[in-house]
Amino acid sequence: MALVVQKFGGTSVGNVERIRNVAKRALAAQARGDQIVLVVSAMSGETNRLLKLTREISARPDEREQDVVIATGEQVTVGLVALAIQDLGGKSRSFLGHQVRITTDSSFSKARIRSIDGEQVFAALARGEIAVVAGFQGIDAEGSVTTLGRGGSDTTAVAVAAALKATSCEIYTDVDGVYTADPNICKAARKLDRISYEEMLELASLGAKVLQIRSVEFAMKYAVPLWVKSSFTDDPGTLVCAEDAAMEDVVVSGIAHDLNEARVAVRQVPDRPGVARRVFGALAAANVVVDMIVQNVSESGHTDLTFTVGRGDLARAREVIQSLVAEIGNPRVEADAGIAKVSIVGVGMRNHAGVAAKMFDVLAEEGINILMISTSEIRVSCVVLEKYAELAVRALHTAFGLDAKGAV
């Protein structure tokens, strides 16, 4: 008997009719002989509605209290989904973060899961119930409500799957799988049948919104087979799994773009040891996640330090830097939200030379200036002006042969 964790996102539980649909799917899966654990998000729009309320009260709401407010979105959904299953004649029981004991650290609004106690869920499954677990939320050591950040329900699902040693974890969403690029801006994008954890990790971290990055990390770490499926069709979707030989034949598996970054340039800081540590230490202390960092060659004892952060963190990042200005030699601080990061990703890159050079060529041919570059073993990313993002994605998709039909 397989134990399957199915996660349904906000669009999939967006109204009463869709909640019934989720209940039906879960019951059908149970009828095929599997034990089913559902992990659900807030109804679409609900988290934003709640965030708006907190922002109406306070321009910079305390994150502990904000988490208390927004965690209610998932709480409503688990109750409704359990009711829908019961209404269809099934047995079901809802579980909140403090009931499954999804314990996290105390980084409110972006907490990390530390442990999950599956005991109550196993007991529910043994009683023939479909367990419905609230995504996105946990509790810290003090019992305060925490949330895992945007897309955190994916992480809950995979973490629950890992804790329960589930056969697989299925992420149901409003797209039917992982694409070679965002189909909204690249008509030639194709759905992938399979993709490696590492590629998915790069794509997720680069702004492909299908899966939250930590969910992919968890899945890779605990070797949980992860399916990305549509809650509205019966398409088999995309399997995210361990890399195999066939995957390496493809140099570039997908093109990602991320419009949610902002660039901060700290101009003319003294080129002496400890400045970078001071800057990035202070940012980390303020819980600002820094993505790319570029430091230019020193000129007359001074240098420029440029980095990117999520746009939501830009205001806080500026404040942090401003508070250090006197200490780090009164540099000029510039912030720019009008940028985009475009990336090519593929495990095949490891065995092929000249992939980055080809990317720079393609961008140059389109007249797109590259502002920052960052690479990993299986990825090359370029920061460009936001207005060039779509053009860059389409040009790279074609240049790396992704438009054509072919096996992945």
Added chain:
Amino acid sequence: MALVVQKFGGTSVGNVERIRNVAKRALAAQARGDQIVLVVSAMSGETNRLLKLTREISARPDEREQDVVIATGEQVTVGLVALAIQDLGGKSRSFLGHQVRITTDSSFSKARIRSIDGEQVFAALARGEIAVVAGFQGIDAEGSVTTLGRGGSDTTAVAVAAALKATSCEIYTDVDGVYTADPNICKAARKLDRISYEEMLELASLGAKVLQIRSVEFAMKYAVPLWVKSSFTDDPGTLVCAEDAAMEDVVVSGIAHDLNEARVAVRQVPDRPGVARRVFGALAAANVVVDMIVQNVSESGHTDLTFTVGRGDLARAREVIQSLVAEIGNPRVEADAGIAKVSIVGVGMRNHAGVAAKMFDVLAEEGINILMISTSEIRVSCVVLEKYAELAVRALHTAFGLDAKGAV
């Protein structure tokens, strides 16, 4: 230093502006030197919105899951109120039922509080914070979310006040105190300065919607001075406290009416021992609260058993009775939601004869037929047809001298 528990109902936290107002009032009270614990309800309309969602999913939603859904209303409010206090420069922290450990029994949707652990709240107060506690919710021994029933936030407030040994408990609402009758239907109604716990208990249990009955029971049991105040004015409100000699001079303190009852008549049951026990035992097992019970004199070995229940429980009460029909001699079962209970209340009744007779006279003079009668030491209640309820209240208010101005 006084420790004051202030409870704000749904209307008082109905929008962002009003939430700010609550925060301001609490901070002003703190600035006067008191320690403040707030207990808040869901924003007005929110509980009904959530109940509607559960009813759209299921005609008869499981109460455990319904409680999971509706408890979110208060969770949103505590977060927002804490944020509002912080935004005004104060210190505050929210607490949910599972954090204050408001443990209850497992009667979902109408749970009773068993214990409260004030430790975390005391710690918050010691740090100079205003503690904001979610009303209406608790957890049972298994950690499931429970709710206390309509108006349960009042009960939370008084129970918290009792547990913390607070100086007083202030219930802020959209009316400025307790009236001699509902001012909406009786223009001559006057606000009372003081009223005894016992009178308030009778008024609350009879449908005066100002305070929830269990909150008054708790206040009386633990001798918590209870203020009913308006969140929109600075009127001192009404103090609910222990009875004193002056209160006994007034024969009738107020006229209550309750439109939320329904009558069930079980006609022609065999007049033998055990029938009533069977009927009311089964109703209690189904968690249906029965209010008045009347059994007429036996006629040819059969009798009529009539009782009232809350209208929300009428469908369930009928089902319970139907399930017993064969067992109790196939009686005819009639259900009628179109009734009202009108009552006169006053501790002075104990020392005055003929109060009930005067009430029956007044109703007879208005041509109002009395369907059922029930009395206590300080109350006389009559069930009449719903259409006569307002007329009865006004006539009684005048007849018992409540229209005139005078000391309470």
